[in-house]
Amino acid sequence: MTGWLSRILLPLGAVLLMLTLAGCSDNGAAEQARQIEKYTELNKGRLAALGAMLDKGEVRNATLIRHYAEQLNQKDPSLAPIVTALASDAGKGPLFESLRRRLDEAQNPANFVDETMRLDELENLYQAADPALYNDMLSDPLNALADMSGGSLPRVNAVSRESELTGNGDDFGPGSQLIGNPTYGEWQTGSNGTSFWAWYGMYSMFSNLFHRPVYYDNWSSRRHYSYYNDVGRYRYSSPRDVLKQQQVFTQTKKRFDNQGKRFDSPYAKTRNGATGLSRQSQQAPSVAQATKASTERQKFRSNYAKDSSFRNSGNRTSRSSRRGK
DSSP states (O other), rough: OOOHHHHHHHHHHHHHHHHHHHHHHHHHHHHHHHHHHHHHHHHHHHHHHHHHHHHOOOSSHHHHHHHHHHHHHOOOOHHHHHHHHHHGGGSSSSHHHHHHHOOOTTTTTOOOOOOOHHHHHHHHHHHOOOOOHHHHHHHHHHHHHHHTTSSSSOOBBBBHHHHHHHHHHOOOTTTTTGGGGGGEEEEEETTTSSEEEEEEEGHHHOOOOOOSSBBHHHHHHHHHOHIIIIITTTTTTTTHHHHHHHHHHHHHHHHHHHHOOOOOOOOOOOOOOOOOHHHHHHHHHHHHHHHHHGGOOOOOOOOHHOGGGGTTTTTOEEEETTTTO
């Protein structure tokens, strides 16, 4: 009798378990879909509100960017092209447009391996469009302008350039806060397998201000603090951007491994140098922590990285920082 019941009840229990798991999976997918819809609408509203604040001059560091740009244009008119390019972030410039573009891309499920990764991106965008965090993010272009002034304009939310160079003697020149940030340039790889930083066209004057290339392997170990690289990278990078950064790291690490040398990620260690950041930024996980937590979810469909519609090559042309090569 017991054996007969077992032969019936065990398969029945397995069927019931499968039905229960399927039901849980369906409920989870439905809740995830609701969250995606919610964050899509929240992001539309938050970006519109942020844009209005920028238009009205209600973002402090954006206002300072305008002020610094005016001061620099009066002091040295020859800097006008690069100053004007950086000043555009005081309004709905490249940094703001990158958030709007990412929201457009996040509305297409085909751009992501799964809906979990898509929801992650929408949540990151919601945080990135927070006015307090966006204000902190603007400290990088603002401090690039400060460094171009030769010290007459103070840095904001970061230690002075003099203090920075005292602790780390390597000088990557004006605009070093923006190196690694895909809003302003990209890592390109030469025929020898070495990657170097190439500014997008409107920022190419930085190459003239600092007359030697910035190589990825040297920058990775000796870079200074910046808000993007040490606090905001996982919020202010698209999934595609993070994938490309990982590819440059993997390629460089492999080259070092072949030489019997060690190579660490530029984001493995958070640099010190932040001052006066918002409470939201202070409570945010470090870039290293955030990267580790999301590593397995940063795998994208190959057509996402290759699709020319995501390259924006018509609007942003790159110029190699290796002048004359």
